[in-house]
Amino acid sequence: MDPPGPAVRAAGAPDSPVGDFGAFVRRSHRAGRLVVQPRMGFGDPATMREGLLATRRADATTVGTLTLDSYTRVGDLAAIEAALREGIGLNGFPIVSYDVETTRSVLRDVRSDDFPVQVRHGSAVPFDIFVALMRAGLSATEGGPVSYCLPYGRTPLDESMRNWERSGTLFAQLREWGANPHMETFGGCMLGQLCPPSMLVAVSVLEALFFHRLGIGDLSVSYAQQTNGAQDREAVLALRRLCAELLPDADWHVVIYAYMGVYPTTPEGGYRLLGQAAELAVSTGSERLIVKTVAESRRIPTIAENVAALEHADRVARMAGATGGPGVPAATATAAAEAAMQDSQTYAEARSLVDAVLNSHPDLGHALLLAFKRGYLDIPYCLHPDNAGRSRSHIDGDGWLRWADTGSLPLAGLVGGRRARPVTSSDLLEALSFVQRSYDQPFLYGDRPLS
Template sequence: MPCVHAGYFQRFIEHARSQGQLVVQPRMGFGAVEQMRAGLSAVSALPCTTLGTITLDSYTRVGDYQSALQCLNTGSPLNGFPIVTHSLQAVQGLLQGLYSAQFPIQIRHGTAQPQAIFKRMAALGLDATEGGPVSYCMPYSRLPLAHAIEAWAESCRILADASAYGHIESFGGCLLGQLCPPSLLVAMSLLEALFFRQHGITSVSLSYAQGTSMAQDLGALRALRELAADYLDGIHWHVVVYTYMGVFPTSEHGARRLICDSARLAKAAGCERLIVKTVAESRQIPSVQDNLDALNMAATAAHEPPSDDNPASTAYYEEVLFEARLLVEQVRNLHNDLAVALMQAFARGLLDIPYCLHPDNPGRATTHIDPYGALRWGNVGDLPLPPSCGLSTTGPGIRSEQLFEMLHYTVNRYDQPLH
């Protein structure tokens, strides 16, 4: 098996960080080699600091390579790039002259059992991907959590054996991020990063999805960075912010404001990378031009003079720091092997993702949005958060209309007419 290139992704991030630059990154993926290469080429030519993304199709995500092949043979559209189905030579041709230390490329996929994808990455010399044993099992898959954990442990070893510089980004900070209090997002991102390290990965990133409150997000990201420095000492790590992952504004002005706010958030929190959505997000699969426009817009917003610190963010920082550290420690205390600890944590309800319907998720925890726009715990179920925090374990459940209002909180706020 060919050796993965020596840390293109990690070195690129480290260089951008040393220059004080925010790396902006699209999520695009296309089925045809020619179209995918054209998209990557266009991104690489931008004047802002960006890197490439190859997002895989939904058939590849579930291991249905035959359906992906049928689409390629018949010219049927795919919603991403079938990296396992295309021949190795075809994908090598796609990367030739593009993939380099100046333009790293990350594979994004959404797969609970990604061994075949990791093997293809290693064969191609690609060094960066994302996901995780929990975050790509819940809620994307109905695969039993134990099987996903086993698959991800094997996948980590595949990448670690191919290179000392293989990089995995935890998707844990995006778990139903628009409805999940930041402390659980922070804890899950850290736990998955620790899982990666336990299985030989020495370069990781921790994700965090833009939420419903800028002040709360700033505090949460400050807590995430502090905890990462504590728990991940000795390996490379950085933080990646995601433009809002929930229902997206339908108006152009609303979408633009939300994208720019995500860039301002990432920059103000000292984060290294931003996954950028597009203005077209609510109505279609974004085109290459949609992605280019969004990347330029985000890069411009990130260079704006910083606004004054929001004093409320300090209180959120202290709250998230306390809760997230408690969750991480409770899980780690269950077993030295994080694979075992994660299984036990969900079985006991020490981890519980609100509104996630996966069979292995306890499903007792709920949330609400408070009058200040911050995501709060409703019921905490069996989460190990002390009663002194004022949290309820037996409060009323949430009604369907309340859930609908929460899901549309951000889109309603950003789509309001400009005055």
């Protein structure tokens, strides 16, 4: 491997970087504030800058987002050139295709130590993205060799692993410039839905360990809101416990994603679901929340809709206790830590999955490849060729996501091997719309929602 450190340095990485992402989140949490963040990206630089400024001005504690377009994600730069030449709109910011001064102009006088900006992308081939964001003076991004490979295409997992190892090694070099590189693992959001929480927790922790072993010490671990609030709380506390056990010398925080599956179509249902994600974050001592908007079921949201979602989540978080006073965050974190020390079904399953991977090989990248090959990690309903595809999930009568078939997962003694009745296509379709129906139905029929 020959990372182009000199090339990045020659392009003008800042001598005094601003916007330490992890430090800002930790500082906000100590002050009793939940950090809220949009998933916002625009192809036009002026609109992207406007979106960042609106996020910074929102009545909430926010960080900025540069979400990249789908062509950049797969490395189709020719398609971007054609779109820019023909004036065709892109669904995100093409950071690799724009010259570095364009990106810097978007960020100039916008980001600061009190408003850091993160790059979000979704790529299994991210090296050029890392070079571009580092050239622009940015030091926070996200993804992972598993979570940005299996759900998004057919890039071989071993190729993604090499790509991410190369990119992460380069990213760690930011410390040489006085910056503190921050990496968020997307592992807690695999496919966004219908993945039992123990698998989400395990992949998130494993990707965090992968980045930590590459020399990145400032991390965030993700978890996507699922189908039952009580199960979600159990999962996030299991995630916190595993990180405390396995990443004792890292700085890490937890980021919650508002539900990533089929979203409610009514504004009332969408806001209610987002509000419960904010309550989940507060009740588990989590430090950051990625919001979704009321427009998610129909189209890409506007800047104003993103701001409305940020401010709604912040209001709910305050009501839930995130800003009730200087002692509230510490008390919340302490209560979450105490609860996390208790064994739970989710913790037991996730620990078994993580241990099976870590015991497979001393090199974690190779261990992850072996785990998928042997079926120790297996994502339900994921069609990627490197996924065994033998595990299945279902939603039980209480709305909890359960294993219907564990395939070769190392969960013997923790989970029954197979559900009595196989999961059918109609079961799957019903499960995919479970959250949408649950949150829309009271409003579509004029009833008040259940508390």
